Amino acid sequence: MKKIILSSILSIAAISLFSFASITVKTLELINGTKYPISEMWITTSASKTWDFTVEIDKPVAPKGHLAIDVSEVKGTFDVIIYDAKSKKYHEYDDFKATDLATTWELQGEEVETGKHGPNPAPTK
Numbered sequence: 001m002k003k004i005i006l007s008s009i010l011s012i013a014a015i016s017l018f019s020f021a022s023i024t025v026k027t028l029e030l031i032n033g034t035k036y037p038i039s040e041m042w043i044t045t046s047a048s049k050t051w052d053f054t055v056e057i058d059k060p061v062a063p064k065g066h067l068a069i070d071v072s073e074v075k076g077t078f079d080v081i082i083y084d085a086k087s088k089k090y091h092e093y094d095d096f097k098a099t100d101l102a103t104t105w106e107l108q109g110e111e112v113e114t115g116k117h118g119p120n121p122a123p124t125k
Contacts, residue, residue, distance in 0.1 A: 026072040028101055032061045033108030034093075039085035041069075042121050046077040046095060051121045060085065074098045080107060081114065083123050090120050 032038055038061040042051035053073060061067045079094040092114045093107065114120055 026070065028069050028071045029104040030061075030067045030069050031104060031106040032063050032065050032067070033106035034082065034091060035063055036082065036084040036089075036091055037062050037086055038065075038067070038082045038107075039125055040083040040121075040123055042081050043069075043071070043074060043078055044117055045075065046079050049118050051081060051117055054121070071098065071101065079117065081117075081120065082107075083121075085123065085125055090114050092116070 038057065040057060041055040042053060043055060044050065044052040055067075055069050057067065075098055078096050078098060079092065080096065081090055081092045083090050092112050093109050094112050094116070096105075
């Protein structure tokens with residue numbers, strides 16, 4: 001009887017763990033870990049030659065500020081470019097893995113030279 005109960009508990013735990021692991025993050029709480037305010041932001045897969053996804057931002061996100069973003073379309077490794085309207089400069093960061101994302105993510109790291117994905121997107125604000 002103990003074996004059956006233990007076996008049942010382990011089976012339920014395995015199913016729960018598999019279900020949890022297969023959940024994909026759709027909305028991500030981004031923390032601006034850069035030293036720049038984010039006025040506009042774009043995301044693309046690392047292999048793309050263009051900036052594929054525009055992140056909707058109502059007002060600039062200050063350093064350490066939070067922003068909810070939709071990442072449901074992001075697969076594999078991706079790159080991010082932000083635009084700081086105050087200084088009129090772009091800042092690009094690369095090689096983030098979508099599978100590493102939890103429900104929150106802090107954008108930080110070493111900047112890379114812009115231009116890997118073609119021309120920078122035109123700022124709209």
